[in-house]
Amino acid sequence: MAELVNLTIDGHEVSVPRGTTILEASKTLGTEVPHYCYHPGMSSPAMCRLCLVEVEGAPKPMPSCVTTVADGQVVRTQSEEAKKNRRGVLEFYLVNHPLDCPICDMSGECNLQDYVHAEGREHGRGREPKRVFGRDDFGGDVLFYGDRCVMCTRCVRFMSEVEQDHRLTVVERGNRSVIDTFFEEGLDGTHWHGNIVDICPVGALVSKDFLHKARAWDLTHTASICTSCSQGCNIELHTRDNLVQRIKPRENLDVNGWWICDHGRHDYEWMNRGGRVEAPLVQADGSSKAVGWTDALRGILAAAGSFGPGTVKAVASPGCSNEDLGALKGLVEALGGGDIVYRSARAAEEIPLKGFPQLARRKDLAANTTGAELIGIERAGADDARGGLDHIAGHDGIVLVLGDLLEDQAETFGSHAGLYVYIGTHESAATSAAHYVLPACTHAESEGTFTNRDGRVQRFEAALRPPGMARPAWLVLGALTSERSGSEVARSAADAFRALGDTVAAFRGIGYEDVGPRGAVVNEAVSLTGD
């Protein structure tokens, strides 16, 4: 623990470690000193001049983003002097700003709007013609509206310091300076450039994918975890009309900092995919028939009654939550035991974020491989997540499939099974032999946890309403287990996770309250093969 420094900010005494900036120290009081160029994940050029605060004894207002605290320092962030400075700087920002908020994607979550609304002048005094830069395609997913830019250079610094591919620069100088790439080079071929849209404090850098798609204030933000690889980046799902509209990173210094990769950012269309299984389907007389949950579960229990021990063969997706996988394991055991495999895709190369070394797009492209392994599920199939199911495809006992879309499997999959239950989102050729197809929620529609490659258990929340009668798999599987073995039924995801702790040592003693917003590391050292 670093030595503490005592100072006074806005009349309140604060103790923070030596070396803390005044801006960060103010945050401990809940005071956010307005700023543009400062970002905790990058160097501070102290050039926006918005974060100037009054420090007693200093001849000039000091930039709070780079001025470190000192013992006995008296800081005023809300004094007339400080406010006057902000009012003045904000006026300078508006002199050439196009004020095109009605058609700006940033509108509603824009720091320029917010700051001017809070502390700007009532009436602008600019009468001169405005400078015009126009719009530029930066390649990748990024459009640049030069006229909205506040020249904070966060994007330039992200590319040079964090992604460490110096594609962006300030071109020209003074009032003519503008952000640009090397002529037509653009950002194509970089893998983290979506972050510059996030850190742009105004609407200068916008996502092409999100362009004019929704107003910021119509979006509902839900905490989630990225499912694109085993890194477990913390994200938010932004939804409207029960559709995911975009993905934004959520800060977690232990995992992804402030950043996510472009692959994960754009990996959301599957959550909006239609054609879902919306009701439990029972196969009868060569065609499937929708039934109620009670009928379906009773039917399955009845059909499962006649098998001996060790006759279950199951395949589960490593994109399923710990709760789902734990519940599957519980059911398999209740049905007399058997084995469970998972299949997962692996990328040839890891894509590291050089300036934030703990973060990379991992080779392991599933969110919960670690969870599956800890629960005792074994990997099968090839690196493209195909094959490896021959022992199940022709199995004559109980076949259970959870989440795996079976896209590579033939119509004959499970056709010899005594009981074939498919729990998932979509029907495919390989589900045609299933005796029961049960509609499950995606992770975007349910609550749960994933265990990332470092053994960190992280929670996600339900962002979408599930279609029709779809339910979380842990609930369905838990209900079957409870009926079969008489065990207590998990009524919430938290219960299901606790139940998992009862059977899997790695999770023992960890509850949702321990996981919190930044995750909790499982009890065992994690080592994954092939990662």
Place this chain on the structure above:
Amino acid sequence: MSDVPFRNPGWAGNTGDFDLSEEQVRGDDFVGERPRDGGHASGAGSMPYMLADKAPEAPLFEGAFQERFEKILTRYPTKQAALLPTLGLAQEIRGHVSPASMDRVAELLDLSPAYVRGVSTFYTMYNKRPVGRHLVQVCTNISCNLCGADEVVEAFLRYTDAELGETSKDGNFTVIEAECLAACGFPTCVQINSRYFENVTPDQVPAICEHLKAQGE
């Protein structure tokens, strides 16, 4: 005062009496021929000149220019520090700093092309597009302005029949306004390619331009 305006070496104001030759004032007889290879390494980085003859497609950097480039590299603790002199060298050869030149310089110095573009656009001496054989930069800042610099600019534009910043039809002249050239005691100061013309008055402009065209300097 000399009646040949372009020989005015400009060290004395416009009424001074002096007995030095232009060469002596400008140091030509002291420095002699400008070495293409940059001479001693300590000054190699300060050698880029703006020349009338430009070869926009010429290779960067060969022969003596390669030697000069290598000398420049020896004078700094980082490769990046050689960027400004190297861009200057590219401009001496090609007449302006084109995107292709930026790309090549970036490659030579292990920098990103975007970075090089950012740096080169910061500085006014790098021409981002081709200019005429003679880049005429008239100081119009305060000291020269007080003494009639605006009229000198007009005189150049009239003579060359071109817009400010545009190249004359014959390709000989590009006239631009310059910021203070640090010759405020000798107004109006005009920098044409690498040399200063001082105490320039509007009526001297045609003679200066004729001289330049004749000399092909």
Place this chain on the structure above:
Amino acid sequence: MAYPYVSDHEVRVLSKHFGDPQQRRIDTYVARGGYSSLKKAFEMGSEGVIDEVKASGLRGRGGAGFPTGVKWSFMPKDSGKPHYLLCNADESEPGTFKDRELMRWDPHQLIEGCLIGAYAIGAQHVYIYCRGEFFEVNQILARAVEDAYKQGYIGKDIMGSGNDLELTVHQGAGAYICGEETGLMNSLEGRRGEPRVKPPFPAAVGAFGMPSTINNVETLAAVTHIVGNGGEWYRQFGTEQSPGTKLFCVSGHVKKPGNYELPLGFPLMKLIEEVCGGMRNGNTLKAVIPGGSSVPIIDADEVARCSLDYEGCVEVGTMLGCASVIVMDETTDIVKQVRRMVDFYAHESCGQCTPCREGSAWTAKILRRIEEGRGTEEDLDVLMEMTQQMVGTTICVLSDSVAAPVQSSIMKFREEYLALIRRGERVGAA
């Protein structure tokens, strides 16, 4: 033969050999006693040199007037890192033309001062950051450095002293802001010449991240004479607080513009009337900018009371800056000239800090509109208030330099602005 416009009032120390082309030659320089100060410095030891410069009271000639010896003493001792001395030869403050003369007439005087300074602060390498537009000066300087290398005044084991020093002439590429010390460092490192946030100060983290000191050409040239003749000798010139001689760059509407080396504390009116021969065409003095375009304008009354030293200028509400005296007579259109100065700052703003980037260009636009006869009286209030927002709020002081001419001219020549705004009357309009 003499440098023109020699005045009896002058004390020619640094400018002694202006106008003598022989002085550039190393043989002449050495024959006239050159490089003896360097030899003496090696004998005095680095602490001795710093003490002598402190004793002289020499203040930085680049504009800020910070005591040179004190600045040198900030450099760490035995840091184990390379140290650098940077000579700021990026002369570009409007009105200033002394460094160019110093370098092209007497390059070795500067080189010797650089070497002494480098020795004093424990630097191994000197960079003379010379303004890019000075092609001829650069070439003269490069030749002089080459000669000094060949004769053993630069390089390994200088004059058998065991001291090694390197010196490189670096050519700028056209940016006023590179005259700001940290902007210069960034530029030297091959970056955009944007000033850096201080702290850290250059003595801790300077060029290439190493302890560095940066001095103006005139400062280092003066060091050569201070070490040669002693700090006490230097103090015989000038005032108690502003000792020494100073090159005054006089431009504008005087009969004899030029560089004059005078003791600090010289009366401004006397400089104009006696040294420079008075106003051209017998015109009347209207205003003077005494320290380069970044300092406030003073009117004729203030000129009469102003003595040219750091304190005397502050007394009349302006600054000595780099002693670039821009003289304006009654034909001067103040609005136009202020607009031209602001255009300059808007053009030269590096663009980092918002108040400077946006404020300078905005100010220029308003002034242009006023100049074109489309101004309003409210514009003057906006200008006063808005430029005040540019003072003390940015990384460097370029922003403050916009406010100085605008505010001082509106305060002192308000009637001229109003005549233009209300009646379309312009001074000097034919």
